[in-house]
Amino acid sequence: MTTTITICDTCKREGWDATSGATDGERLATLVEAAAAGAPGVVTRRHSCLMGCAGACNVTLQAPGKMAYTLGRFEPSAESAEGIVAYAAGHAASPTGVVPFREWPQAVKGHFVTRHPPLG
Numbered sequence: 001m002t003t004t005i006t007i008c009d010t011c012k013r014e015g016w017d018a019t020s021g022a023t024d025g026e027r028l029a030t031l032v033e034a035a036a037a038g039a040p041g042v043v044t045r046r047h048s049c050l051m052g053c054a055g056a057c058n059v060t061l062q063a064p065g066k067m068a069y070t071l072g073r074f075e076p077s078a079e080s081a082e083g084i085v086a087y088a089a090g091h092a093a094s095p096t097g098v099v100p101f102r103e104w105p106q107a108v109k110g111h112f113v114t115r116h117p118p119l120g
């Protein structure tokens with residue numbers, strides 16, 4: 001089943017340079033999209049504001065019938081993006097969306113904000 005990574009494209013971290021030409025969220029989105037290209041069971045989309053602004057940069061992981069997660073406090077870096085996508089691939093492969101801690105990429109540890117049980 002496909003896992004969707006939603007990347008907030010309006011996130012700005014503390015100290016964001018308004019003259020930089022892109023938000024931190026846009027930079028992270030571009031990196032996640034590149035990392036997700038060809039990743040099995042993972043798609044991406046952008047959304048403006050996930051209401052976690054103080055903890056930028058934020059992403060969510062969702063799939064029908066599975067546990068959903070919000071992760072935040074990411075820097076817009078390739079390491080972050082690769083960790084998010086690797087975790088999403090594990091989420092996609094898991095029947096419940098729960099990925100065993102021993103399989104978590106280092107880059108997502110300490111970044112979990114919320115989880116939401118599936119409806120129904």
Ligand code: FES
Pocket residue numbers: 008009010011012025048049050051052053056058
């Ligand atoms: S701007 Fe990203 S969560 Fe609000």
